[in-house]
Amino acid sequence: MSDRPFDLVVIGGGPAGLAAASQARQLGLSVALVDEQPAPGGQIYRAVERAEAEGRATALGEDYRHGLGLVRAFHECGATLFASHQAWQVEPGGRVFATDGKASRLIEGRRVLVAVGAIERPVPIRGWTLPGVMSVGAAQILHKTIGLVPDAGVWIAGSGPLTLHFAAEIVAAGGRIAGILDTAHGRLPETALRHLGGVVRGWRYVARGLGYLARLRMADVRRVSGVENVEALGEGRVERVRWRSGGQWQEAPASGLLLHEGVVPNTHMTMAIGCAHDWDEAQKCFRPRTDRFGMTDVEAILVAGDCGSIGGARVAECRGRLAALGAAASLGVISAAERDRLAGPVEAEVSAHGALRGFLDDLYAPAAELCVPPDDVMVCRCEGITAGRIREAASLGCRGPNQVKSFTRCGMGPCQGRMCGPTVTATLAAALGMTPQEVGAFRIRPPLKPLRLGELAALADAEAGE
Amino acid sequence: MIREADAIVVGGGLHGCSAALQLALRGLRVVVLERRHVGRHASGINAGGVRTLGRDLAEVPLSVLGMAYWHRLSELVGDDGGFTPCGQVKVAETHDELAGLEKRALAVRSLGMEHERVIDGDELRRRVPAIASHCVGAMVVDGDGAADPYRATSAFAARARSAGAQILEGEGVVGLERQPGGWLVVGERGRYRAPVVVNAAGAWAGRMASLAGDEFPLKTRASMMLVTERMPPFVEPVVGSVGRALSFKQSSAGTVIIGGGQQGRADLDREQAWVNVANLARSARAAAALFPVIRQARIVRSWCGIEAETPDRIPIIDHSPRAPGIVHVFGFSGHGFQLGPVCGVAVADLVTRGSTTLPIAPFSARRFAAAAKAA
Ligand SMILES: Cc1cc2nc3c(=O)[nH]c(=O)nc-3n(C[C@H](O)[C@H](O)[C@H](O)COP(=O)(O)OP(=O)(O)OC[C@H]3O[C@@H](n4cnc5c(N)ncnc54)[C@H](O)[C@@H]3O)c2cc1C
Numbered sequence: 018m019s020d021r022p023f024d025l026v027v028i029g030g031g032p033a034g035l036a037a038a039s040q041a042r043q044l045g046l047s048v049a050l051v052d053e054q055p056a057p058g059g060q061i062y063r064a065v066e067r068a069e070a071e072g073r074a075t076a077l078g079e080d081y082r083h084g085l086g087l088v089r090a091f092h093e094c095g096a097t098l099f100a101s102h103q104a105w106q107v108e109p110g111g112r113v114f115a116t117d118g119k120a121s122r123l124i125e126g127r128r129v130l131v132a133v134g135a136i137e138r139p140v141p142i143r144g145w146t147l148p149g150v151m152s153v154g155a156a157q158i159l160h161k162t163i164g165l166v167p168d169a170g171v172w173i174a175g176s177g178p179l180t181l182h183f184a185a186e187i188v189a190a191g192g193r194i195a196g197i198l199d200t201a202h203g204r205l206p207e208t209a210l211r212h213l214g215g216v217v218r219g220w221r222y223v224a225r226g227l228g229y230l231a232r233l234r235m236a237d238v239r240r241v242s243g244v245e246n247v248e249a250l251g252e253g254r255v256e257r258v259r260w261r262s263g264g265q266w267q268e269a270p271a272s273g274l275l276l277h278e279g280v281v282p283n284t285h286m287t288m289a290i291g292c293a294h295d296w297d298e299a300q301k302c303f304r305p306r307t308d309r310f311g312m313t314d315v316e317a318i319l320v321a322g323d324c325g326s327i328g329g330a331r332v333a334e335c336r337g338r339l340a341a342l343g344a345a346a347s348l349g350v351i352s353a354a355e356r357d358r359l360a361g362p363v364e365a366e367v368s369a370h371g372a373l374r375g376f377l378d379d380l381y382a383p384a385a386e387l388c389v390p391p392d393d394v395m396v397c398r399c400e401g402i403t404a405g406r407i408r409e410a411a412s413l414g415c416r417g418p419n420q421v422k423s424f425t426r427c428g429m430g431p432c433q434g435r436m437c438g439p440t441v442t443a444t445l446a447a448a449l450g451m452t453p454q455e456v457g458a459f460r461i462r463p464p465l466k467p468l469r470l471g472e473l474a475a476l477a478d479a480e481a482g483e
Numbered sequence: 484m485i486r487e488a489d490a491i492v493v494g495g496g497l498h499g500c501s502a503a504l505q506l507a508l509r510g511l512r513v514v515v516l517e518r519r520h521v522g523r524h525a526s527g528i529n530a531g532g533v534r535t536l537g538r539d540l541a542e543v544p545l546s547v548l549g550m551a552y553w554h555r556l557s558e559l560v561g562d563d564g565g566f567t568p569c570g571q572v573k574v575a576e577t578h579d580e581l582a583g584l585e586k587r588a589l590a591v592r593s594l595g596m597e598h599e600r601v602i603d604g605d606e607l608r609r610r611v612p613a614i615a616s617h618c619v620g621a622m623v624v625d626g627d628g629a630a631d632p633y634r635a636t637s638a639f640a641a642r643a644r645s646a647g648a649q650i651l652e653g654e655g656v657v658g659l660e661r662q663p664g665g666w667l668v669v670g671e672r673g674r675y676r677a678p679v680v681v682n683a684a685g686a687w688a689g690r691m692a693s694l695a696g697d698e699f700p701l702k703t704r705a706s707m708m709l710v711t712e713r714m715p716p717f718v719e720p721v722v723g724s725v726g727r728a729l730s731f732k733q734s735s736a737g738t739v740i741i742g743g744g745q746q747g748r749a750d751l752d753r754e755q756a757w758v759n760v761a762n763l764a765r766s767a768r769a770a771a772a773l774f775p776v777i778r779q780a781r782i783v784r785s786w787c788g789i790e791a792e793t794p795d796r797i798p799i800i801d802h803s804p805r806a807p808g809i810v811h812v813f814g815f816s817g818h819g820f821q822l823g824p825v826c827g828v829a830v831a832d833l834v835t836r837g838s839t840t841l842p843i844a845p846f847s848a849r850r851f852a853a854a855a856k857a858a
């Protein structure tokens with residue numbers, strides 16, 4: 018059933034996965050790359066080849082064009098691409114099951130690199146489940162793939178580089194938005210001072226951020242800073258947005274609300290595999306425990322890019338190359354000395370691109386009430402479970418998310434806790450006076466994303482000769 | 484400090500909690516020691532099938548008596564555990580299979596029991612309109628049904644607590660020491676003493692038994708399940724199959740739960756089990772063969788639970804053959820959920836009276852003595 022075992026199966030064709038695949042091919046490994054998107058590029062360089070063909074890549078920025086080089090190098094490297102294939106189960110020994118939407122297939126690797134990127138942090142505010150409220154990331158995907166631009170009544174609320182980046186992207190594409198509600202509570206000058214070294218070394222990124230701001234000012238986009246307690250209001254869909262700033266409640270009409278409070282590593286796959294994870298207090302998320310080369314505590318499994326630790330696209334690319342070195346060395350293709358020699362310059366690049374991380378983490382740390390929402394706020398949308406119900410379960414003796422789930426159905430719906438997981442852990446930890454590490458996370462079980470029963474049965478149909 | 488009790492139950496699954504409830508109702512001071520939390524393992528995550536249909540003939544009498552507890556669960560534990568008597572159906576896809584069911588029904592009737600009934604294809608389609616058109620008939624039991632496993636197990640625990648039992652979660656038993664007049668039970672956190680210890684440790688019951696000096700030839704089962712997203716109601720009873728490993732039911736929430744005993748991989752030391760995708764695909768294929776519409780349904784999760792299996796696939800419910808004061812209740816081999824309520828009574832009888840009038844003779848611990856010695 019399996020075509021043949023590859024030396025390395027890479028899951029995820031973002032900067033981390035693409036760079037890893039090319040590097041591994043250079044070292045002589047046989048490589049397969051699996052990505053659920055129709056074309057390689059990942060989150061940031063999504064559909065980059067199409068945008069280039071349609072002449073839109075320049076508008077999307079210089080970074081976007083950098084991605085084009087990465088994608089082209091990948092196409093030339095001789096790796097086997099399984100595009101439009103979603104990996105829904107990875108076994109600790111290196112077997113990967115993926116579906117193209119019709120049937121599942123087994124792709125076997127001696128090593129597997131998990132490079133599935135980041136997901137947006139959940140933003141459980143009052144009214145977030147109303148139609149018309151969506152994440153900035155989802156809106157960006159609509160823009161990058163089908164060129165959809167939000168209408169002029171849409172507000173953006175949140176913090177993190179992506180909110181500014183996206184707003185600037187929309188303005189550059191000729192769109193308009195109602196305004197930006199900036200919830201960053203780290204004060205820019207103070208935070209910058211505390212991370213002065215990083216800010217200086219990461220000046221190119223800082224300059225870019227300031228550039229976005231300037232562009233938004235020029236386009237006369239309303240920007241409210243120091244915003245707290247954003248709420249979406251409306252009957253049947255979002256009609257108004259309400260917030261507090263400078264101690265005052267304010268309200269404005271809204272035809273849509275886009276939320277974003279930064280991204281966190283997508284750890285579903287590594288958790289399902291059984292890799293050890295640690296709580297990262299700075300980024301307020303779990304991440305897989307790895308060495309310099311992204312090797313996890315499970316021998317065949319490596320991690321690179323934002324699913325290991327949020328570092329941005331350039332860092333992801335470097336981490337991908339390091340993981341390829343790690344995989345090659347662990348398969349005995351190169352010596353440890355050779356690996357370390359090749360790793361040196363890549364690691365220097367990581368620290369250059371990653372200089373700003375501490376500053377960004379501090380500036381954009383999510384507000385406490387977003388991690389641990391008040392009682393009436395919906396946490397699990399699939400099953401309609403509020404934060405209050407989670408606290409109630411805690412008071413009835415539940416000591417972890419899995420117990421809360423058995424108790425309340427929280428996390429049992431189609432998304433299987435992919436959305437609410439971090440909020441459940443944080444809420445429970447706060448209620449019990451424990452750390453998120455002690456409380457733990459939802460147990461993740463296959464399939465990693467909903468899979469039609471027929472797509473699974475196909476594996477057995479094949480075996481039965483159908 | 485050593486905590487004294489009249490009986491100590493190891494394991495907070497359905498069997499441990501049921502035994503604890505019955506003992507507490509009889510006035511004993513009971514302590515339950517559960518390494519994780521109540522319902523963490525097989526009892527909280529099984530298919531919830533409450534089935535007398537098609538059981539091993541040795542289990543039929545106890546299982547049929549046990550049904551009465553399910554029908555009156557609210558009276559016993561103050562909650563119905565999500566039990567619905569939606570019936571169980573075992574489908575025949577060929578006339579040979581149907582003939583086998585007829586033969587089986589006769590055998591059960593010769594034991595003096597009438598609960599299993601064979602129906603033809605028309606009646607099958609009337610009861611289960613979504614069933615694949617090639618199916619020729621089925622065996623049915625109308626009073627059988629399904630319950631919510633975690634809710635039912637929690638209800639037994641809650642009722643046992645209110646009857647005075649102490650259930651200590653997060654307390655794993657690591658040692659057993661024989662003492663004059665009873666046993667010293669050594670936990671990870673504390674020490675406990677009682678004249679009687681009930682071994683209801685599920686998949687780990689063989690290890691508990693070893694601590695008491697008993698060796699049983701057990702295997703570990705790692706049965707898998709999968710669940711789909713919600714669908715509009717389309718099947719009422721729980722459906723099994725003569726020729727395929729399958730149990731198929733739609734929950735009140737609308738999700739479809741598919742099991743049937745396909746095996747994953749268990750690791751007793753890590754207390755974990757892993758899904759085996761190739762085997763899971765066989766379950767999916769079996770389900771699709773009987774319910775073609777299900778191919779389009781989206782699976783949201785699969786999982787795997789662990790349990791002890793005996794060589795003859797029926798449990799051990801008995802005093803220890805060589806360690807006085809130890810009562811074993813384990814080895815349910817994939818179908819012990821339905822037996823939980825009644826087994827609590829049987830175990831309480833063994834503890835308080837030394838014997839029981841319930842039909843548990845086939846579940847003697849001695850039947851494996853020869854095998855264990857040879858091993
Ligand atoms: C919503 C969102 C928007 C972002 N926008 C920007 C931006 O505009 N500018 C910026 O600088 N940074 C942005 N980032 C951050 C940026 O994406 C990352 O820094 C960078 O892309 C990380 O690269 P990566 O290779 O680790 O992961 P990604 O680029 O995210 O690549 C992961 C790839 O894995 C694939 N994948 C995931 N799961 C599976 C699976 N189960 N099976 C198969 N394939 C799978 C995904 O389709 C994706 O192609 C954004 C992040 C997010 C989450």
Ligand SMILES: Cc1cc2nc3c(=O)[nH]c(=O)nc-3n(C[C@H](O)[C@H](O)[C@H](O)COP(=O)(O)OP(=O)(O)OC[C@H]3O[C@@H](n4cnc5c(N)ncnc54)[C@H](O)[C@@H]3O)c2cc1C
Pocket residue numbers: 493494495496497498499516517518519520521522523524525526527528529530531532533534654655656657683684685686687688691705706707708730742787788789790812813815816817818819820821822
């Ligand atoms: C996937 C699956 C589907 C099933 N479907 C059905 C069905 O439809 N119908 C049916 O009748 N049966 C079914 N069964 C079988 C049924 O679930 C079991 O027979 C029954 O739950 C066993 O209950 P138990 O209390 O003996 O074991 P468990 O529920 O496993 O409880 C044993 C407990 O002992 C604890 N423990 C173990 N060692 C120690 C120690 N040293 N110290 C302290 N505590 C310890 C464990 O943590 C555990 O909680 C199924 C089983 C599985 C796995």
